[in-house]
Each structure stands twice: as C-alpha cells, then as structure tokens.
Amino acid sequence: MSRPGGPGWQVKLVEQLLRGDKRAAAKLISMIEDDDAGASEALAAIYPKTGKCHVVGFTGPPGVGKSSLINRLVREFRERGKTVGVVAVDPSSPFTGGAVLGDRIRMADTGVDPGVFIRSMATRGHAGGLALATFDAVKVLDALGMDLVFVETVGAGQSEVEIASRAHTTVVVQMPESGDAVQALKAGILEIGDVYVVNKTDLGGADVMASNLKFMIEEKAGWRAPVVRTSALEGRGVQELADAIAKHFVHLKSGALWEQREMHRARKELLESMRRLLSETYTGASAGKEFEREVRRIVARKRDPRTAARKLLVKLDVT
Amino acid sequence: MAKKIRVLIAKPGLDGHDRGAKIVARALRDAGMEVVYTGLRQSPEDIVEAAIQEDVDAIGLSCLSGAHMTLFPAVVRLLRRRRASDIVVAGGGIIPDEDVPRLKKAGIKAVFGPGTPLSEIVAFFRDAAK
Numbered sequence: 001m002s003r004p005g006g007p008g009w010q011v012k013l014v015e016q017l018l019r020g021d022k023r024a025a026a027k028l029i030s031m032i033e034d035d036d037a038g039a040s041e042a043l044a045a046i047y048p049k050t051g052k053c054h055v056v057g058f059t060g061p062p063g064v065g066k067s068s069l070i071n072r073l074v075r076e077f078r079e080r081g082k083t084v085g086v087v088a089v090d091p092s093s094p095f096t097g098g099a100v101l102g103d104r105i106r107m108a109d110t111g112v113d114p115g116v117f118i119r120s121m122a123t124r125g126h127a128g129g130l131a132l133a134t135f136d137a138v139k140v141l142d143a144l145g146m147d148l149v150f151v152e153t154v155g156a157g158q159s160e161v162e163i164a165s166r167a168h169t170t171v172v173v174q175m176p177e178s179g180d181a182v183q184a185l186k187a188g189i190l191e192i193g194d195v196y197v198v199n200k201t202d203l204g205g206a207d208v209m210a211s212n213l214k215f216m217i218e219e220k221a222g223w224r225a226p227v228v229r230t231s232a233l234e235g236r237g238v239q240e241l242a243d244a245i246a247k248h249f250v251h252l253k254s255g256a257l258w259e260q261r262e263m264h265r266a267r268k269e270l271l272e273s274m275r276r277l278l279s280e281t282y283t284g285a286s287a288g289k290e291f292e293r294e295v296r297r298i299v300a301r302k303r304d305p306r307t308a309a310r311k312l313l314v315k316l317d318v319t
Numbered sequence: 320m321a322k323k324i325r326v327l328i329a330k331p332g333l334d335g336h337d338r339g340a341k342i343v344a345r346a347l348r349d350a351g352m353e354v355v356y357t358g359l360r361q362s363p364e365d366i367v368e369a370a371i372q373e374d375v376d377a378i379g380l381s382c383l384s385g386a387h388m389t390l391f392p393a394v395v396r397l398l399r400r401r402r403a404s405d406i407v408v409a410g411g412g413i414i415p416d417e418d419v420p421r422l423k424k425a426g427i428k429a430v431f432g433p434g435t436p437l438s439e440i441v442a443f444f445r446d447a448a449k
Contacts, residue, residue, distance in 0.1 A: 023403065026374035034322045097323075098348035104369060105358035112368045119372055122353050124323075 010042040017143055018049060022117055025144045029119055032140070033133040043136055050142040053085070053149050054249045057167030059129065059189060062155040064175045065199040067106035068232035069241070070150050074110045076242045077148055083115040085141030085149040089131055092122040099123075103152060117141055129153035129160035135269075164192035165268055168261070169248045171241075173197045174213065176205035190216060193225050195244045202231045223251050281316070290315065324352040324448040325375040329366045330359050331394065334384035339411060339433075343379060346437040347444060363393035370398070370406055376448040377407040379440075380427075387414055392425035399426075407447040411435070 010031075016024035028046075031039045058066045067088065074084045088103035101120035110116050119137060126132045130153055141149045153163050164170045172193035196217070198209045210227045217225050226244050230237030252258050282291050294312060297303040303311075328344045330337055337359055344354045355373045357365070370378050380391055391410045398404050410422060411431040419430045429443050 023371050023374075023401070026372050030325075030374040036322075092353075093348065093351075096349055097351045099353045100344050100348050101353060101355045101373075102358075104355060104373075108357055108361060108365055108369075111357075111372065112364055117372055118369075120355050122323075 010038045011045065014042055014045045014143075017046070017140065020145055022144070025117060025140050026119070028140050029121075029133070029137045032136045033121070033124070033131070043139065046139055046143045050139045053138075053142040053146050054169065054245075055138055055142075055149050055151065055167045056169045056171060056245055057151045057153065057163035058171045058173060059153040059160050059163050059192075060155055060173030060197075061175075061178065064155065064173045064178075065232045066152050066155060066173050067103045069173060069197065069199055069230060069238075070152055071107045071110055072230075072232050072235055072238045073150070073242055073245075074107065074116055076238050078110075078113060078115055080242070082147040083145060085116070085138075085144065085146035086118040086152065087121055087134055087137050087141070087149065088118065088152040089121045089123060089129065089134060089154050091154050092124050094125070097124070117144060117146065123154060128162035129155065130162055130166075135166050160189055161192050166265065168252055169194045169245055171195045171197060171245065173199050174209060175200040176203050176209045178209070193217075194223065194248050195241070196225055196227045197237075197241060198227065198229050199232055201229045201236065202233055221257060222255070223248065278316075282312075322448075324444065325355065325373060326352055326444050327355045327357065327366070327370045327373060327375040327378045328381065329357050329361050329369070329378060330381050331361055331363060331366060331390040332382050332384045332386045333360060334382065335359055336383045337381070339383070340379075340381040343381070343411070343437070343440055346441055347379075350441045350445070352444065363390060363397050366394055367397040367401060367403070371401060371403055375406060377409065377444050379444070380408065380410045380412075382410065382412040382414075385413070387412060388418060388421065391422055391427050395426035409440075409443060409447070411440075 013024045013028055017028060028042055031042060058070060060066055070086060074086065077084050090099055090101045090103060092099045099122035101122060104118060104120055107118055111118050121131045121134060121137065123131045134151060138149050138151060151163065151167060153160050170192050172189060176198065196213050198206045206229050210229055213227045228237055228241045228244055230241055252261065290312060294308040298305055298308055326347055328340050330340055344356050347354045355375065357369050366378065378394065380394060382390060387410060395408050398406055407428050408426065409429040410427050414430055414432055422430055431440055
C-alpha cells in the first residue's frame with residue numbers, strides 16, 4: 001500500500017491525528033513500527049501533545065483472560081464517559097517474522113465505538129512481552145485524545161516486567177489453580193503489580209489464589225495493591241477493577257510520586273533512545289571503517305572491547 | 320526495518336465455520352505476514368473499522384453462509400466511504416462460479432474457492448501489498 005508522500009506529509013498526518021482522525025493515527029503507528037523515514041520527525045511533532053492519558057499495562061500468563069477483561073473494562077470506562085485506546089501485543093514468529101494477532105477477537109464488539117481505538121501489534125523480535133514501537137504507539141493514541149490507553153503484553157511468563165516501568169498502573173492478571181503459595185512468592189511478575197486480579201472466578205478456587213496473593217503483597221510508597229476477583233466471562237468484578245485502576249491514578253497524581261515516576265520514565269526513554277541510535281549507527285555494512293578497525297584489534301588481542309568502545313564513543317557522530 | 324505486510328482475515332455473516340479462515344491466516348503468517356484475525360460473525364462495519372485501525376494492506380473475507388453477494392460488496396462500499404479504498408479486498412468460501420464476475424465487478428479483487436493452493440493466496444496478498 002502506498003504511504004503518504006510529498007513534502008510535509010508527516011506534518012499533515014500529525015495535524016489530522018490531532019484533529020482526532022483515526023486513519024492518520026493508524027498510519028502513524030505503522031510508520032513507527034516499520035521505522036520509516038519521517039517517523040522520528042512525526043514523533044517529535046507529537047510529543048508535546050502527549051502526557052495527558054493514563055497508561056495501564058496488563059500482564060499475566062497466556063489464556064488468563066487479559067483480552068476479555070480489557071474488553072469489559074473498555075466498556076466500563078466508556079460508560080463513565082472516558083475514551084479508551086488499546087495496544088495489544090502478540091508474538092512474532094522467530095522463524096518467519098510472521099504473526100497471527102488474535103487479541104481483537106475478544107474486543108470485536110467495542111471496536112466500532114467512536115471513542116475506542118484498538119491496535120494489534122507483533123513483537124517483531126523484541127523481548128519482554130512488548131514491541132519496540134509499543135510505547136510510541138501509546139503516544140500516538142495519547143495525542144489522538146484517548147483518556148486511557150491499555151497495553152496488553154504478550155503474556156509470555158514470569159519475567160515480563162518491562163511494562164511496569166512504562167505504564168502508570170500495572171495490572172497483573174492471574175487465575176485460580178495456577179500455582180500454590182510458593183508460586184506467588186517467586187520474584188518477577190508478582191512484584192510489579194499495582195493492582196492484582198484473580199480472573200475466572202467462575203471456575204472456583206479464586207479465594208485460595210486471592211489469599212495467596214494478598215499474603216505476598218506489601219505496601220509500597222503508600223499504596224497497598226488490591227486483589228480484585230473478576231469473571232470476564234460473566235462480567236463480574238469489572239466495576240471494582242475499574243475503580244481500583246482509577247484510584248491508583250489518583251494516588252499517583254496526589255503526591256510527589258508523579259514527578260518521580262515521570263523523571264524515571266524520561267531517564268529510561270532517553271537511555272533507550274541513545275542505545276538505539278548507537279546500535280543503528282554501528283549495524284552491518286554501515287558500521288564504518290573505524291568500527292571494523294577496532295574489531296580487528298579486539299580479535300588480535302591488541303585492544304580490549306571496553307577500551308575500544310570508549311575510543312569509538314569519543315569520536316562518535318550519530319547525527 | 321522493512322515494511323511488514325499486514326492482512327485482516329475476517330468472517331462476515333452468521334456461519335460458524337472458520338477452519339478455512341484459520342488455515343489461510345496460518346499460511347500468511349508462515350509467509351512472514353502479520354495477520355489480524357477478528358473471529359466470527361463480524362458486520363461489514365466491524366470489519367472496515369478494524370481494517371482502518373490496524374492499517375492493513377488487504378482484507379481477506381471468508382463466508383460460507385451464502386450471504387457473500389450482500390456482505391462482500393458492502394465491505395468495499397464502506398471502505399470507499401471511509402476513503403480507504405486503497406485497501407485491497409479478496410474473498411473466499413463456498414462461492415458459486417456464476418457469482419464471481421459480479422463480485423469482481425463490485426470491487427472484490429480475487430475470489431478463492433475450495434481447493435485453491437495456499438501458495439496462490441499468499442502470492443495474491445504479497446502482490447496486493449505492493
């Protein structure tokens with residue numbers, strides 16, 4: 001499909017985005033995903049218009065009901081008069097690069113609501129349950145005017161913790177019969193929640209799971225993460241969950257916490273961008289003579305990798 | 320990063336048979352494409368809205384209920400109304416031969432009946448994205 005062309009076309013797309021045009025939002029997200037020429041400029045133009053939405057991350061094992069729960073929550077927040085964006089991440093094949101993105105199946109009935117925008121995204125080789133473009137897509141939806149943006153991670157397992165540093169509120173979804181009290185003690189995913197959910201209460205055994213979780217939760221920075229029992233299937237507990245999410249946002253905004261978090265986020269994003277620029281500068285054929293010279297010195301044991309890196313960085317010009 | 324081909328596979332209408340749609344989705348995945356599958360019983364409005372938000376290059380419609388003459392052209396019309404007629408539409412399922420010319424006239428670029436080799440469908444979507 002043809003991408004928009006002509007001079008200043010990114011500017012035009014961004015203007016359309018800021019007027020609430022969903023097609024422009026969709027095109028901009030694709031540009032960012034494909035790392036098209038012009039994506040950086042578009043993002044630079046969008047950035048000042050962002051920072052207004054509440055970003056909520058959802059993580060938990062595959063099949064636990066994240067998509068179904070998000071679908072229920074979208075409707076709940078719509079009833080409360082909020083607009084909602086969703087970025088749902090599914091894995092890319094490490095062999096072919098292809099992907100089947102199926103999260104939308106559970107959200108089919110909310111997709112046509114004018115106050116909702118849902119985008120499926122493949123990981124494209126990025127680890128940690130997210131795609132490289134995920135949070136840039138969140139910025140696009142923020143600029144589109146969404147009050148809340150939900151990010152659904154792949155749900156690969158216990159180490160999917162990147163989401164916690166980027167979302168304002170992290171919701172960890174579990175289900176009954178998915179492990180005993182020792183599973184709940186393990187490090188990783190069960191440390192990152194601001195809100196915990198035991199979904200599929202219709203299966204029974206939810207109380208045991210909920211008390212195992214409660215046992216492990218400690219108060220952090222004046223917030224004790226609640227454990228909410230839901231059944232996305234039957235629509236139970238959804239209001240309580242929406243309340244818990246909204247309450248956490250109020251908590252974040254009330255003290256010095258918000259600024260701390262923003263500083264942390266900005267620091268992380270700056271570092272990530274620097275890392276990315278660096279690896280783009282020194283990838284493959286474009287790495288340059290200087291780089292190759294250092295490679296040969298390292299092979300010949302004439303220079304160690306750290307010193308070589310320092311030498312290259314001093315001379316670096318990534319613009 | 321190179322541009323990825325994105326395809327929406329959708330089931331308009333009321334039949335509950337999506338084996339074919341899933342097989343096509345898998346073949347496109349194995350060909351390196353990103354396939355958004357939206358599940359059963361979708362209205363043309365659902366499908367077009369999803370295609371726009373997902374910014375797909377093409378839509379593959381699968382219908383086994385016999386309602387293809389209504390539903391397939393409806394998708395093309397809605398795309399046109401949303402100024403998104405650059406999104407290519409193809410169809411498949413149980414579609415009588417005599418319906419094919421009319422569907423093509425209505426803007427369905429290709430119709431794939433039972434027994435179509437998957438390689439042919441993959442090649443079609445690869446071309447559609449160019």
